[in-house]
Amino acid sequence: xxxxxxxxxxxxxxxxxxxxxxxxxxxxxxxxxxxxxxxxxxxxxxxxxxxxxxxxxxxxxxxxxxxxxxxxxxxxxxxxxxxxxxxxxxxxxxxxxxxxxxxxxxxxxxxxxxxxxxxxxxxxxxxxxxxxxxxxxxxxxxxxxxxxxxxxxxxxxxxxxxxxxxxxxxxxxxxxxxxxxxxxxxxxxxxxxxxxxxxxxxxxxxxxxxxxxxxxxxxxxxxxxxxxxxxxxxxxxxxxxxxxxxxxxxxxxxxxxxxxxxxxxxxxxxxxxxxxxxxxxxxxxxxxxxxxxxxxxxxxxxxxxxxxxxxxxxxxxxxxxxxxxxxxxxxxxxxxxxxxxxxxxxxxxxxxxxxxxxxxxxxxxxxxxxxxxxxxxxxxxxxxxxxxxxxxxxxxxxxxxxxxxxxxxxxxxxxxxxxxxxxxxxxxxxxxxxxxxxxxxxxxxxxxxxxxxxxxxxxxxxxxxxxxxxxxxxxxxxxxxxxxxxxxxxxxxxxxxxxxxxxxxxxxxxxxxxxxxxxxxxxxxxxxxxxxxxxxx
Numbered sequence: 001x002x003x004x005x006x007x008x009x010x011x012x013x014x015x016x017x018x019x020x021x022x023x024x025x026x027x028x029x030x031x032x033x034x035x036x037x038x039x040x041x042x043x044x045x046x047x048x049x050x051x052x053x054x055x056x057x058x059x060x061x062x063x064x065x066x067x068x069x070x071x072x073x074x075x076x077x078x079x080x081x082x083x084x085x086x087x088x089x090x091x092x093x094x095x096x097x098x099x100x101x102x103x104x105x106x107x108x109x110x111x112x113x114x115x116x117x118x119x120x121x122x123x124x125x126x127x128x129x130x131x132x133x134x135x136x137x138x139x140x141x142x143x144x145x146x147x148x149x150x151x152x153x154x155x156x157x158x159x160x161x162x163x164x165x166x167x168x169x170x171x172x173x174x175x176x177x178x179x180x181x182x183x184x185x186x187x188x189x190x191x192x193x194x195x196x197x198x199x200x201x202x203x204x205x206x207x208x209x210x211x212x213x214x215x216x217x218x219x220x221x222x223x224x225x226x227x228x229x230x231x232x233x234x235x236x237x238x239x240x241x242x243x244x245x246x247x248x249x250x251x252x253x254x255x256x257x258x259x260x261x262x263x264x265x266x267x268x269x270x271x272x273x274x275x276x277x278x279x280x281x282x283x284x285x286x287x288x289x290x291x292x293x294x295x296x297x298x299x300x301x302x303x304x305x306x307x308x309x310x311x312x313x314x315x316x317x318x319x320x321x322x323x324x325x326x327x328x329x330x331x332x333x334x335x336x337x338x339x340x341x342x343x344x345x346x347x348x349x350x351x352x353x354x355x356x357x358x359x360x361x362x363x364x365x366x367x368x369x370x371x372x373x374x375x376x377x378x379x380x381x382x383x384x385x386x387x388x389x390x391x392x393x394x395x396x397x398x399x400x401x402x403x404x405x406x407x408x409x410x411x412x413x414x415x416x417x418x419x420x421x422x423x424x425x426x427x428x429x430x431x432x433x434x435x436x437x438x439x440x441x442x443x444x445x446x447x448x449x450x451x452x453x454x455x456x457x458x459x460x461x462x463x464x465x466x467x468x469x470x471x472x473x474x475x476x477x478x479x480x481x482x483x484x485x486x487x488x489x490x491x492x493x494x495x496x497x498x499x500x501x502x503x504x505x506x507x508x509x510x511x512x513x514x515x516x517x518x519x520x521x522x523x524x525x526x527x528x529x530x531x532x533x534x535x536x537x
Contacts, residue, residue, distance in 0.1 A: 324481040468486045
């Protein structure tokens, strides 16, 4: 190849017109340019066709499948590996494969399929296969109860941010209930409402109720009336104002619904905050069971919650709006359960020993940090009289059941409910801020004390409570003050439980008697322990 240029003088070389430049190709190995240029183009075209039409079929030789399942959103599993969900386009390589379509609460559908493939033009015209699968419900599986538990777990994640998407888990659970042929249970409304933090959660409950009432058919006037009836006639009764408080204020005004409030005004709350702690100087009735002392807290109807912050016009903490509470008489241990006392329980119940942790974890009763500093049934040396920590709710409740069998007749021990714990803390007149306490964890007998002689409620370790945790429990409490706590054994009970009080790591926690926290029942923490109460059987 060479370029023949027209001879010019040095001064005019930069001014050669482009039309005067000629490019001439030389023969290669005797092959004329018109032949090998054509061959090059044919090779490039063939390579492009190979890359577009042949190579994709060689590299990904298989079938594109779409599984249409009833119910939808089932997992598509191929040879033990999850590839996606039903309704999605999924590529499966050529060969004999084990297909499994699975969804919680339904029997898995399994099938062996010999998938084919296509070599030519598979990128543009893949081999497609559509499978239709109807899953059968597992007999006895309660889709609605599982939906309520998942609903509670999502609301626990908070905070109240409307830019975050909230999955309609109850709507999905209601559809699964209908598809499984199970009967609807309006009890789920009362169980789910105290988990709501805004109108999106409320909308999920309403949609689920419509689906259950209509068995999947479009809602009509009858189903709307039944939905209203289910909410208004729930047991325990649901305050209408509490439901409306979840709805956006602008939307309420557009619907010509005024704000309702069943709470007292700040001045009234301020007075009740003082009276709720009265009686701390009254004679204290103390009883001992084994070597553990208990003090009696008398029955009362009073206000509980973030009374002080509300009275000051400040925002109350999550789930702690002031409410009227009716609490029956109970006895509460004057100290937290110590390492030494828990060690005695472990010696008589070796199945709860740390040496059995793998079996306990397999049953979701504890986590990997359960009693991490213990050796078998022996507590850390020198800490025998300190509060036991790194125990799960399940292990604390197991201790309570053991205590009942060992020491009690005609009554029973258990963890305190939130009402019982807070009432005892207020009657004990614990400090108003953990900043008033010395730093560090203390032995159970020498931790912060109060008017009733109960120690450790303000700032030693946080303490497990009996009732399941629902973030808006107070808001949906019946007007008569009776608690609406779910029994931990209820199928609708969330998997988390409250922890109350302050801990030695809290430098400046205001009003620890009212603060609420929560943790899944199998989890443990180095700043969470427990005490027990005694109530009639």
